[in-house]
Structures are given as C-alpha cells and as structure tokens.
Amino acid sequence: MKLVTVAGPPSSGKTAIILKALAHLQGAGRKVGVVKFDCLASQDAERFRAAGIRSITGLSGNFCPDHYFITNIEDCAAWGRREGLDLLVSESAGLCNRCAPHIRGHLAVCVLDHLAGVHTPRKIGPMLKTADVVLVTKGDIVSQAEREVFAFRVRQVNAKARLLFVNGITGQGSWEVSRLLDAAPDNAPLTGGKLRFSVPAAVCSYCLGETEIGEEHQHGTVRKIQIEEAHHV
C-alpha cells in the first residue's frame, strides 16, 4: 500500500482535488482510501462515501493536532492494509503552519490556493518546504501573471517539488495528480520512520489546560516576543 500525506490550509481545496484525482485511480481499478485529520469538525466523510472511497475521520479535539496525527498514522495505515487498499491518502489541514505531517520516504503533497495571495508561500513553512508535490488551486480566477509570481514564490522556498496548477471544481490537472499518486513509493515502512520536520518543542501550562492570563500562570517552556522600543528624542 502507498501512503501519501496531503496538507494545506483550510479551504484550499484539498478534499476536492483528492476526490478528483482518486476518481481517476478508481477508474483504473485501484482501491483507494482517505484518512481525514481535523481539529474540531469535518463533514468530508460524507463526500468520500458518496464517491465510493473508504474513509476514516480523526478529530484531535483538545490535543495538539500534529501530535495527534503522528501518534495515530500507524493505526490508520494498518487499517488501510486490512482494507486491502492500494493507496491511502492522509489529509490534514495545515493547522498552525508551524508543522508538517510529511513523512520521509512517503510522497508528500502540499495544497495551496491562489486566492490566498502571492505572499502565502513565504508564510506556510515546512508543510510547503518539505513537500514533494505542490498543487496550486483556484488558478482559473486569478491572472496568469499572478500565477507565475506565485509559482516563483513557491520555488523560492521549495526548489525541488513538482509544481502543478490544478482545479478541484473542473478537475483540470487531476489526471496528472493521479499519475503522481500512482507513482508514490509503495510499502515504505512507517514504524521507525521519521517526520520530515519536528513538531513544536513547547510544553507549557497552557498545553495542559490553563486558561488564565498572566505571568504567574506561565510555567514550562515559554517564549517571549522581542519588542524593540522606538527611541524617543
């Protein structure tokens, strides 16, 4: 079974493009599944079911979503194998841009959308930087020039990824995406493998449920903002 991680900001079009790309693979006789990681709520299971795709949804709730992902991905992969899947897609929203669910040895996809603006590639972080494939959606409604600038800005943070313009609504580019998914590494080991980027180091009182504001409530690893004061003459 191939395992592919797909990450991107909320509403960037991850589910739409996954649905379109997987439809091509289903047409080619592949058995495909999706595990959707989200924080609070997700209605996507219904969309996957309607498309005849096996899926499970994991909601991290109170837990750090990235920690939740990495502590559960093995179980999800085991489920995929029990189901006899050829391909399991792990879909997760880029929750704080600090992290990335990408795993070494497994195809890593980042989905961005043009409407987020040309500064976005510089703000996304490891989810984009460590991806093998970058899919940029909603290109049908922005100018060609902005698309080219966007591509350039993606290149400035990730020199190696394949970069594709796709459309989750019309399915433009989804066939090409399906070819890349189908060529993903097969049966790469997960247990004992490594994340491509570490998750945050902070363990502070707020991680453990503290809600009060104030210095006396801040315990554990905390980091203070550096504020440069203007020099008044």
Add this chain to the structure above:
Amino acid sequence: MSEHNAGGVSCRSLLAGDSERGSLGNGESRASTLRPTETGSELAFTDSRCDEFLLLNKLPSRAAHRTLRAWWEAQSWDFRTESGWDFERLVDGLAAFLGANAAMGESAPLRSLEIRRGRDKSGRPEQFDLLFKPGDVVCLVGPTGAGKSRFLADIECLAQGDTPTGRVVLIDGNAPDPDSRFTGEGKIVAQITQNMNFVMDLPVAEFLKMHAESRALAAPESAMQRVLDAAIRMAGEPFGPETPLTQLSGGQSRALMIADAAFLSPKPVVLIDEIENAGVDRTRALEFFVDQGKIVLLSTHDPLLALSGARRLVIRHGAVQQVIEPSPQEEANRVRLAALDRRLGRLRERLRLGERLDEPWEQLVGEALT
C-alpha cells in the same frame, strides 16, 4: 534509530547535495539544478539577494560574514536552538531562494508544437495531426463539453499518449523531457480567461515589477514600460503606473493581462478563452502576440476573433473533427466585421463622453453595414 526507510537520509548527505525528496524510490530522477552548492559553508553568501533572504525570514543581518556557516555560528545559542532553523535547513532554504530564478528558467524559444492525433470519446481515431508554429493564431470552436478543455490540457501536460484522448504532443519534433511534464515550469501555456481577475492589492507598476523580478530580466524597467504602453493602447481608457490593480475596469485589467502575457510571460503558447466584449481592442491584442512569436489558441465564438485565425479547429465528441482554413469570402467578411467592430468602439466612446446616439441609422453605423 536506524534510518532504513526508503527516503531517509541523514543531514550529512543532505548537506552533500543529496535530496531526500529526490530519493523517493519511484524510480524517477528529477532534473534538479538547484542543489545547495557542495557544502553549506561554501554557499555564496555575498550577494545582496542573501540579504533579501535573511530579511524575508526575519533573520539577523549578514553583517561582515562571508559564509553562511560563519554567520550561523556567530548567532547566539538561544537563537540557534529556538529560531526554528538549523544549519541544514538554512542551507536548503537559501539555496531554494537563490535558485528560484533558474527554476523559472528561460527555455529556448519554441520552434514548433505538434499534436499527433488521438481518439474521440467513443475511442474512434481522430483524423488530424496538427502543427503549430510561432505566430500562428488558431481558433477552437465547439459546444461546451465537446473537449476543448481536454485538447488544451493535452498541450499543457505535453501528453504522450497517456491522457484519455491518446494524443501525443511533440516540441520541436521531439517528445518532451519526462521530468518537465509534471511541473509548472515545464508547462508552456499561459492562460487568459473571462473569469480571471487580479486579486493582488498593488499598484500596476509594483505588480509588474514583481512579475519582472521572477523572470530575472536584464532590463525590468523597460519591460514594464512596454507592458504598460501596450495595455493602455488596447484599453479604451488610460491608466497609470500608480493605479491599483483592483481599481482597473474590466477592459483595463483584461488589456493588462494580455500585454503582460505577451511581453512578460515566458510561456510560448497563449490560450485565450472567451474574451469578447471586454472593451479591449482585440485585433491589436492578437497583433501583440503574433509579433512576440507566441502560438495563440483562441477558444471563442466571437465572429471577428474566430475569423482572425489562420485555422479553425472544430472540436466535437472529444476530438478535432474538422480543420477549417478561412475562405476568401470569410477573409473579406472579417475585414467588414473589423470595420463594424471599430464603429461600435466609437459608439462606446461617445457614450462614455456623455453624447447621444440619435442620428439616423445609416449615419450611425456608416459604411460598416452597407
């Protein structure tokens, strides 16, 4: 923990220019011109673009350091442990940033684009092989769902008999490099469609500068000026370099998109999808593309534009069913249509100036309709 997974590479091998993403195990070697040079400590660190990189990432300034390694080692321990960077990541980041221009790279000009016949939606063979040369204007006609988009997508992904249509696309007579097929830079088509908008909140000049930068042009200023002049000549109403993109009228922004695609976009093929009635001098727009040696694919049912092409491809049921070359009568009609179009343009201009259009019909349309 041993690194026995397929793509696992140590930091050391990354530093040596080995790409963890390049060794995915899918048997594809990627054209990677963008390796960090040998080791990070030798990465060029004297360029002003290095300063730009540091500034963008809110990193301390380069100061007097001549290598990235020296700069890194001069930073405080706190910074090195808490900034979210480590040296390897920095090497990769800087290399990507410096290499972006090369990646967007200027490919050699296209000499020919060939599309070998495929099959229609029922699997019946298509009848035509097509050959396009720079400066060709080709129109695509056919109802929605007929396969125009797939035809264009086949060109976009440089199909090699592996798309649903089975078409094969050759560049300068050869199959394209397989590595370039599935990546944005390998793509050869620039698009202008009815639905496109500028979403950036920037003045025209700054935006053009941003686009010119991504091209690493020798003379970005003059390229920008050309785009601006051309756009103003196509749009009815003038606008200036300081006009915010978001305040351009429909016609002005379409004109700017066209001028930008003609003069600033590196893509040798331009696809124009339904831009009728946008308040743009369409004949002039086509001339710009032809002058720049672009291959223009026009998906349109606008009579003037459709007759402007040297060929008209009729697409039906997923295949090119007919290739029409304009007859002498069609050519004569196109000239009349162009006169009519200019006439209508003048009427629009008069309305804009607050005039009435109340002269007798013959006078109003002049010789255009007679």
